[in-house]
Amino acid sequence: MASSITKDRTVAALGEVWTSLSELLGELSDDEWRLPSPLPGWSVQDNVAHIVGTEAMLSGEAGPSVEVDRDAAEHVRNDIGVFNEQWVEALRPMPPNAVLSRFRELTGARLAALEAMSDDEWNAESFTPAGKDTYGRFMQIRVFDCWLHEQDIRDAVGRPGHETGLAVDVVLDEMSTALGFVVGKKAGATSGQSVTFALTDAGAVVRQLHVEVGDRAAVVPELSEPATVTLTMPIGVMTRRCAGRVGADDLLDQIVIDGNLELASKILANQSYTI
Numbered sequence: 001m002a003s004s005i006t007k008d009r010t011v012a013a014l015g016e017v018w019t020s021l022s023e024l025l026g027e028l029s030d031d032e033w034r035l036p037s038p039l040p041g042w043s044v045q046d047n048v049a050h051i052v053g054t055e056a057m058l059s060g061e062a063g064p065s066v067e068v069d070r071d072a073a074e075h076v077r078n079d080i081g082v083f084n085e086q087w088v089e090a091l092r093p094m095p096p097n098a099v100l101s102r103f104r105e106l107t108g109a110r111l112a113a114l115e116a117m118s119d120d121e122w123n124a125e126s127f128t129p130a131g132k133d134t135y136g137r138f139m140q141i142r143v144f145d146c147w148l149h150e151q152d153i154r155d156a157v158g159r160p161g162h163e164t165g166l167a168v169d170v171v172l173d174e175m176s177t178a179l180g181f182v183v184g185k186k187a188g189a190t191s192g193q194s195v196t197f198a199l200t201d202a203g204a205v206v207r208q209l210h211v212e213v214g215d216r217a218a219v220v221p222e223l224s225e226p227a228t229v230t231l232t233m234p235i236g237v238m239t240r241r242c243a244g245r246v247g248a249d250d251l252l253d254q255i256v257i258d259g260n261l262e263l264a265s266k267i268l269a270n271q272s273y274t275i
Contacts, residue, residue, distance in 0.1 A: 005136040007122045010143060011114045013170040017146045018107040020162045021051075024150070025100050028157060033096040037156040038245045044156050046088045047149045048099055053087025054142070055106050059113070064090035114139065130177070143167055144174040148243050151236070155245075163236050164201050172199070172235070175242055176209050176219045178273045182242070184217025186270035189263060191215070194223050198232040205232065229259030231267065244272040 025033075025048065033045045042050070057063065066086040091099055117135075126135040129145075147167050154160055162168070179197070183189045190213060197209040210227070212220045233241075233255045240246050248269050257264045 004123070005134065005140050007114075007117070007119065007136060009166070010136060010139050010170060011111070013143045013167040014114065014139065014146065015111050016165060016167040017143060017150060017162075018111065020167075021048075021146070021150050021153070022100075022104055022107070024153065024159065024161075025096075025103070027159075028096070030096050032157045033099075035156045037152045039152055042088065042152075044153050045096060045099055046092065047152050048103055049088045049091035050084050051146055051149060052091065052099070052103050052106055053084060054145070055110050056087070057083075059106065059110060063087065066090050140170060140174050143170045147171050148239065148245075151239065152245065160236075163234075164206070168235060169207075171239065172207055172209065175239065178242070179209060179211050179219050180217040182271060182273055183211040183267060184213055186273070187263070187266040189213045189217055189228075189266075193228040193260075193263060194225065195263070195267065196223065196227040196230040197238060198230055199235045199238055200232060201235055207235070227259060229257065229261075229264045229267075231264060232256040232258070241268075241271045243274055248272065 028044070033043070035044050036042075037044055037047055039047065053063065063083060064086050066089045091102075094102075122136045122139075123134050125132060126138050128134075128138040129141055130137070147162075148171075150162060154162070179195075183195050189195065189211075192213065194210065194212045197211075198205045199207045199209070210220050210223050211217055212223055233251075237251045237254045241248075241251060248271065252268065255268065
């Protein structure tokens, strides 16, 4: 089980993402809604349909009865992928303004429901995309997922933004839960090694994430010794690489390495842990 995740902070972060998305989507033309996104097979509208589908499920709505041909859709790899694709295909024929209205109606209702939730409900055991945890952890993952799809949409339409703020802080909190796996398991860092990810905004370091390797690799508040390697990069580079939105060899020119080059190379080659 994850450590306690604060309800008010997480719900406020979700509200921030949904408001930012609503404002962005309201500015787009119908042609922009049809643009391809960084996610294989999905347009801007498909990303919104995915968010609508997940929040509808969490509201207790039954999913659409749509057949998904896994062989024809290479990006559909498992049952969760089938669920996502059912909503994408169901909403794909709808005009953008109707999808936006559905998004605004559903996220407004979800926000009200989350604000009214008791602490016992928030901390109750729940299924999450990361396995069994608390409902609060699931909502932290929702901040992560919704914000990533906002960035997918912004990348598709060429309108960068919303890379700082409360929601981004929560996104990095959630991302940090996987960094021990990335450094220790995927990159093969050995006992005694440590890594600092120094994340920047407008060139200034605004957040540091530290991983120390003992019996296992774990995120720690501070390192006990100087880092074996420090990787400095913009927040948007870190999130896009960890989320598999770009390849292992992409955006390397925006990363500064200070320390052990061999360990740095292994981490950067294995930084992606989800898509």
